[in-house]
Amino acid sequence: MFGHLKSEDFVNLMESSEVPAQWRRHLDSCHRCRTTWESLSAVHAEITSVDEDIPEPDWAAFRSSVRDQLFARSVQREASRRRWTRWVMRPSAVWALSVMLAVGIPTGALFWNLQKDHNTESIGLETPRTTSPAELIEAGTDKMVFDDLMQLTESEKEQLHLLLQSAQKGSSHHNEKAP
Amino acid sequence: MKRLLNAFLFLILTRGVDLSAQRPQPLKIEADILDFYVAEFHSVVKTNPDQFTKVRTVIKDYIENRFEISARRLEMLQQLRMLVQRTNSTDEEILRATSEFDKADADLQANQAKFLTTVAPLLNPRQQARVRIFQQMADRRLLQMINSARNPEGQK
Numbered sequence: 001m002f003g004h005l006k007s008e009d010f011v012n013l014m015e016s017s018e019v020p021a022q023w024r025r026h027l028d029s030c031h032r033c034r035t036t037w038e039s040l041s042a043v044h045a046e047i048t049s050v051d052e053d054i055p056e057p058d059w060a061a062f063r064s065s066v067r068d069q070l071f072a073r074s075v076q077r078e079a080s081r082r083r084w085t086r087w088v089m090r091p092s093a094v095w096a097l098s099v100m101l102a103v104g105i106p107t108g109a110l111f112w113n114l115q116k117d118h119n120t121e122s123i124g125l126e127t128p129r130t131t132s133p134a135e136l137i138e139a140g141t142d143k144m145v146f147d148d149l150m151q152l153t154e155s156e157k158e159q160l161h162l163l164l165q166s167a168q169k170g171s172s173h174h175n176e177k178a179p
Numbered sequence: 180m181k182r183l184l185n186a187f188l189f190l191i192l193t194r195g196v197d198l199s200a201q202r203p204q205p206l207k208i209e210a211d212i213l214d215f216y217v218a219e220f221h222s223v224v225k226t227n228p229d230q231f232t233k234v235r236t237v238i239k240d241y242i243e244n245r246f247e248i249s250a251r252r253l254e255m256l257q258q259l260r261m262l263v264q265r266t267n268s269t270d271e272e273i274l275r276a277t278s279e280f281d282k283a284d285a286d287l288q289a290n291q292a293k294f295l296t297t298v299a300p301l302l303n304p305r306q307q308a309r310v311r312i313f314q315q316m317a318d319r320r321l322l323q324m325i326n327s328a329r330n331p332e333g334q335k
Contacts, residue, residue: 144322145318145321145322145325146245146246146248146249147249147252147253148322148325149208149212149246149249149321149325150246150249150250150253151253152208152325152328152329156325156328156329157207157208157328159327159328159331160208160211160324160325160327160328161207161208161211163324163327163328164211164212164214164215164324165211167215167320167324168214168215168218
């Protein structure tokens with residue numbers, strides 16, 4: 001028939017707000033079951049108070065914080081990667097560099113060639129022979145040349161004649177003949 | 180008849196000799212120098228045929244004047260040396276010779292300026308610049324050849 005309360009009956013008694021009337025009557029009449037119930041309810045009350053002392057974590061704030069920190073780290077990594085690859089990978093920089101190279105190199109080569117031609121022409125390719133431009137500038141022989149020429153002896157004039165003839169031949173070989 | 184023929188031949192031959200003696204024989208070296216300067220001018224200044232025809236006469240005048248002025252200058256220099264060495268030379272003589280020498284110097288400069296101003300209208304600016312180079316270079320080369328002619332052994 002109806003005996004002492006079992007363990008599961010005590011648990012049900014603690015968790016359920018409504019206690020069946022027959023269990024209440026048995027607890028009142030049975031000293032053993034009442035003593036057990038009182039000790040269990042004291043422990044239960046103690047555990048319940050501890051649960052109430054621990055505040056419930058704010059899971060929403062926690063999730064938000066974790067998300068923020070993960071996002072911050074990813075942004076930091078992205079920034080450091082962009083610092084290295086900013087000028088190489090940016091399309092506008094790539095285009096500008098390409099245009100600069102495509103225009104700059106041929107233009108530079110053209111100017112270099114023009115400068116070289118101009119320098120060659122100014123020095124005078126057709127008149128190098130044995131006299132350098134520096135020697136020509138410092139010559140200043142206007143008066144002395146013909147003075148010396150007038151003072152040559154006949155043999156020296158003959159020698160000069162031969163030299164001039166050979167110079168004319170060399171000149172006609174080197175350059176086109178005067179019209 | 181034979182004597183007449185001989186007389187005629189004699190007259191012809193002697194007349195011919197006289198004519199050749201009267202004709203001034205251009206110095207061979209002057210012609211060489213003129214050819215040299217003309218060739219140098221064409222080579223350095225790079226004239227076209229039309230320019231060359233016009234410029235050639237200007238170069239000819241320029242070179243002939245240089246010969247004439249240099250001869251005069253050398254003669255006055257010789258006179259100056261003589262007047263300075265002579266103890267009995269008067270101041271008037273010395274001043275006149277000095278003035279003649281200075282005039283020859285001035286004539287050299289004037290001949291130079293005349294040559295440049297005469298050729299300038301015939302040439303473009305680049306060619307005008309090359310004329311200055313031509314003058315320096317041609318004089319320099321000629322001086323080298325004069326030195327070689329004076330000392331042919333040293334050039335070997």
